[in-house]
Amino acid sequence: xxxxxxxxxxxxxxxxxxxxxxxxxxxxxxxxxxxxxxxxxxxxxxxxxxxxxxxxxxxxxxxxxxxxxxxxxxxxxxxxxxxxxxxxxxxxxxxxxxxxxxxxxxxxxxxxxxxxxxxxxxxxxxxxxxxxxxxxxxxxxxxxxxxxxxxxxxxxxxxxxxxxxxxxxxxxxxxxxxxxxxxxxxxxxxxxxxxxxxxxxxxxxxxxxxxxxxxxxxxxxxxxxxxxxxxxxxxxxxxxxxxxxxxxxxxxxxxxxxxxxxxxxxxxxxxxxxxxxxxxxxx
Amino acid sequence: xxxxxxxxxxxxxxxxxxxxxxxxxxxxxxxxxxxxxxxxxxxxxxxxxxxxxxxxxxxxxxxxxxxxxxxxxxxxxxxxxxxxxxxxxxxxxxxxxxxxxxxxxxxxxxxxxxxxxxxxxxxxxxxxxxxxxxxxxxxx
Numbered sequence: 001x002x003x004x005x006x007x008x009x010x011x012x013x014x015x016x017x018x019x020x021x022x023x024x025x026x027x028x029x030x031x032x033x034x035x036x037x038x039x040x041x042x043x044x045x046x047x048x049x050x051x052x053x054x055x056x057x058x059x060x061x062x063x064x065x066x067x068x069x070x071x072x073x074x075x076x077x078x079x080x081x082x083x084x085x086x087x088x089x090x091x092x093x094x095x096x097x098x099x100x101x102x103x104x105x106x107x108x109x110x111x112x113x114x115x116x117x118x119x120x121x122x123x124x125x126x127x128x129x130x131x132x133x134x135x136x137x138x139x140x141x142x143x144x145x146x147x148x149x150x151x152x153x154x155x156x157x158x159x160x161x162x163x164x165x166x167x168x169x170x171x172x173x174x175x176x177x178x179x180x181x182x183x184x185x186x187x188x189x190x191x192x193x194x195x196x197x198x199x200x201x202x203x204x205x206x207x208x209x210x211x212x213x214x215x216x217x218x219x220x221x222x223x224x225x226x227x228x229x230x231x232x233x234x235x236x237x238x239x240x241x242x243x244x245x246x247x248x249x250x251x252x253x254x255x256x257x258x259x260x261x262x263x264x265x266x267x268x269x270x271x272x273x274x275x276x277x278x279x280x281x282x283x
Numbered sequence: 284x285x286x287x288x289x290x291x292x293x294x295x296x297x298x299x300x301x302x303x304x305x306x307x308x309x310x311x312x313x314x315x316x317x318x319x320x321x322x323x324x325x326x327x328x329x330x331x332x333x334x335x336x337x338x339x340x341x342x343x344x345x346x347x348x349x350x351x352x353x354x355x356x357x358x359x360x361x362x363x364x365x366x367x368x369x370x371x372x373x374x375x376x377x378x379x380x381x382x383x384x385x386x387x388x389x390x391x392x393x394x395x396x397x398x399x400x401x402x403x404x405x406x407x408x409x410x411x412x413x414x415x416x417x418x419x420x421x422x423x
Binding site: 174176207208209210211212214215238239240242243246247248249 | 313327395
């Protein structure tokens with residue numbers, strides 16, 4: 001019974017000058033967000049949220065995770081997702097919720113003890129909603145980041161055709177299992193598509209080769225070999241060469257070259273192409 | 284080996300919980316090595332050793348932390364990193380330090396190779412409680 005009363009109080013606070021409060025809330029929020037969110041959009045978002053909140057409180061919701069709050073949570077989720085996608089900061093997102101507290105402050109000035117108590121209780125609920133907003137925001141950003149990471153995976157592994165029957169993969173950055181998988185698939189597919197018998201894996205852009213990277217490289221080379229292609233690894237810098245030796249990794253039976261140019265020369269020779277330098281030619 | 288940190292230079296702690304963390308650790312070790320003016324070869328060796336041990340912490344230790352910072356002893360400066368996990372520990376250290384032996388699917392060179400890549404290597408493991416590996420690379 002006590003709960004019921006306080007719920008009515010909370011609703012009372014929010015419905016004192018009904019429309020007026022929602023409007024000043026929207027004014028407050030649009031002041032902080034500037035013109036980056038359309039006025040009409042913000043107006044719609046916050047009015048829906050306001051009505052959902054009043055309704056949830058009327059049904060006796062006491063915290064964010066209450067069942068009656070599901071509508072509010074859905075609206076907040078949508079709001080924070082949109083903000084995260086549009087590139088707003090977490091504070092700019094959470095302010096949408098916290099601004100309501102500031103809007104309610106004037107009520108305290110000539111309010112009774114009940115109003116103060118109700119304000120504090122509502123404040124707690126709004127704090128919870130604010131945190132919920134930030135959580136959803138972070139989650140959305142995380143999703144965005146992993147989606148971008150996946151895009152990078154795709155982007156950073158082009159297989160290029162250097163000559164008839166000679167393809168190359170210039171590797172740049174860190175090789176983890178996921179990326180190597182992509183590289184391997186692309187390389188093997190390119191071998192089939194182009195009918196190439198020579199493949200060059202250039203690791204000039206790989207900053208460090210540890211056992212996992214080496215293992216991935218070895219597997220790729222063995223797989224290419226099974227398809228009848230010969231693989232050359234190029235771009236091994238002096239420091240990487242010394243690290244590989246110290247680690248004790250054996251590149252037995254795998255042809256390695258210091259530069260991509262050397263590897264290409266070898267690949268051409270293997271496929272029966274002769275390079276002839278003309279006298280008087282420009283170098 | 285106790286924490287060998289230079290007075291006034293607190294190490295930073297990095298979590299090892301996902302494979303993405305390994306990238307951050309490599310970056311951090313690279314920055315430290317450059318600050319310390321390790322040669323390019325030594326930088327690469329230190330980064331590679333850190334990469335091996337961090338991966339071991341993640342895969343075999345079930346995750347943990349690494350503390351990394353600069354150290355000095357007898358006028359020499361260096362980069363140190365301490366990898367710590369509370370995983371199952373290593374039951375047979377001698378076997379684990381053998382080239383080519385692996386309990387997972389790797390090449391079996393990570394632990395033994397890391398020891399050859401750095402100047403100081405200390406492994407402390409208690410089965411059932413966890414493993415602590417300390418590595419230091421000194422400036423020549």
